[in-house]
Every structure is written in C-alpha cells, then in structure tokens.
Ligand SMILES: Nc1ncnc2c1ncn2[C@@H]1O[C@H](COP(=O)(O)OP(=O)(O)O)[C@@H](O)[C@H]1O
C-alpha cells in the first residue's frame with residue numbers, strides 16, 4: 001500500500017486539485033484507490049459524489065475527527081487531502097500515516113511566505129527528520145518558462161526540497177472540480193499530462 005498526503009496551510013493553493021487528480025490517475029490504472037479528506041468541509045467527498053459512476057472508481061476513505069489515520073486494509077493507494085491551516089498534533093498524525101507529502105506552492109510572494117512556516121514545522125517533525133516521509137513540491141499554476149518559476153526555485157533553495165513538477169494554470173482544473181471528471185478521465189495521453197504530471201506520478205510511485 002502506498003500512502004500520500006497533499007498539504008499546505010494556505011487555502012486555494014491546489015491541494016484538492018492535486019489530490020483528486022492523483023486519485024483518478026491510479027484508479028484509471030485499475031488500482032484500488034481511497035481518497036480521504038481531513039477537511040471538515042469534505043470538498044473531496046463532495047467531488048466524489050459528483051463523479052460519474054461510469055468512470056474508474058475512487059472510494060471514499062472515511063475519517064472521523066478523533067480517529068487514528070489508518071487507511072482501509074484492502075487498498076493499493078490511499079490519498080489524503082488536507083485542510084488549510086493543518087498544523088500541530090493533527091499534522092504529526094497525518095505525517096505518521098503516509099509515505100510521501102505533496103506540497104503545492106504557487107509563485108505568489110504571499111503564498112511562498114505563508115508556506116515558509118509550514119516547511120519549518122515539517123523539518124522539525126520526527127517523521128521528516130528520520131526520513132520516513134519524502135516531501136515533494138509542486139509549483140501550482142506555475143509556467144516553467146516564466147520569471148515566477150525562477151523566483152519559486154530561489155525561494156525553495158533555502159529548504160533543500162525538490163520541485164517535482166509544475167502544473168500550469170488551466171480552466172480545465174476548474175471544470176474538474178465541478179464535474180467529478182479529471183483531465184486524466186478525459187484524455188490520459190495529452191501533452192500536458194506527459195510534461196507536467198508525469199514527473200509527479202513517477203515520483204509518487206518511486207520507493208525511497
Ligand atoms: N492549475 C490550476 N489552474 C487553474 N485553476 C486551478 C489550478 N489549480 C487549482 N485551481 C482552482 O483553484 C481553486 C482552488 O484550488 P483547490 O484545489 O480547491 O485548493 P485547496 O484545496 O488548496 O484549497 C479551485 O477552484 C481549483 O479548480
């Protein structure tokens with residue numbers, strides 16, 4: 001079983017977008033996939049409810065607030081979406097139950113500053129210090145040909161964290177959120193998937 005979580009304390013930076021796409025990718029490859037959400041608002045749950053039943057199934061990983069974060073036993077891939085503001089005890093618990101953490105970061109100055117404290121908290125966590133979990137950064141709404149990308153790299157140098165990939169801005173992610181249908185459900189062979197998503201998907205399945 002492989003367990004991933006998507007986290008960044010800033011709202012709107014693309015956590016749920018990444019989580020639903022990761023889930024749908026593995027589901028399309030006939031894996032048993034569970035998608036869980038620590039957010040009280042249960043945005044991933046609502047997204048799953050909207051997902052057409054003829055598409056590759058993604059199961060709901062039911063998590064109650066005070067529960068230990070154990071993924072369902074029969075699953076191949078468990079993906080944990082998390083709320084804005086995740087920190088402290090709940091963050092530690094989540095880190096103890098996954099193998100990899102994906103952190104979406106935009107190139108906005110404000111987002112980068114908001115993420116700094118989170119990186120510091122991550123670095124101080126036992127699971128990270130002992131290298132039990134890997135952390136990978138995804139530049140979200142970032143075009144690698146722009147100056148903004150350079151600024152993001154410059155900011156991340158300080159933390160010695162890898163930028164696994166960058167996902168460009170696209171209307172299609174807004175549609176995916178509304179319809180329950182991801183880019184992978186629509187066209188798994190598109191160029192954007194190969195250049196932007198493939199490095200992340202490869203990083204996720206790589207054993208550390
Ligand atoms: N690469 C992108 N291009 C365009 N819109 C995006 C992109 N990533 C996320 N969005 C949109 O931004 C909004 C916030 O993203 P979301 O994944 O819900 O963030 P979070 O879960 O971190 O709060 C959503 O409406 C989503 O569709």
Ligand SMILES: [Mg+2]
Pocket residue numbers: 015016017039043081082083
């Ligand atoms: Mg979200």
